[in-house]
Amino acid sequence: MRDEPTGEQLLDIARTMLREELLSALPTEKKHAALMIANAISIATRQLRNGEEGERREAEALSGLLGRSGQGEATGGADLRAQLRELNREFSRAIRAGRADSGAWREAAGQHLSRVTRTKVMESNPKYLGAQG
Incomplete structure (x- = not known):
């Protein structure tokens, strides 16, 4: 078991310190870069929290759409990607071959x-999805 704080917690602490303690001390021309770094840390934290589940679901869905269900699924990491x-x-x-031009496959591809x-x-x-519903 890893000690605390975890990697996810460390990223959250770093983002908070950057935004709340360092940002106001930076010259104006450096604030945009600092906000981009804080945003990157937020994305990395969410990706750590979510793990590979989204990628696994996407691979399963694509395998089903393409008629490859049950064929050698990658275990994770670089193999999964x-x-x-x-x-x-x-x-x-x-899609380029026209399979999604009409019919049930088109609907399934759009939902995917x-x-x-x-x-x-x-x-x-x-936050975008929160605003869009």
């Missing part, structure tokens, strides 16, 4: 893209 890249390439090729986009926005800018 490599598998997801390949599935997304195959998904893109299917909406879910993936929502998941990504929840990590990158959750």
Whole structure:
């Protein structure tokens, strides 16, 4: 077991200190960079909190859409990301080939893209979704 504070907690502490203690001491021309760093820390914290679950769900959904369900699922980490890249390439090729032009596959592909986009926005800018409902 890791000691506390955890990595996620350390990132949260760093972001808070940057925003509440250092930002006001910075020259105006450096504040934008500091806010970008604070935002990057927030995104990294949310990604740590969420783990690989979103990527796993995306890979499972793409496998189902592409008729590859039950085929060698990656365990995680770099293998999962490599598998997801390949599935997304195959998904893109299917769309370019016209598979999503009409019918049930079009609807399923649209729902998949909406879910993936929502998941990504929840990590990158959750306030946006709060404002949009």
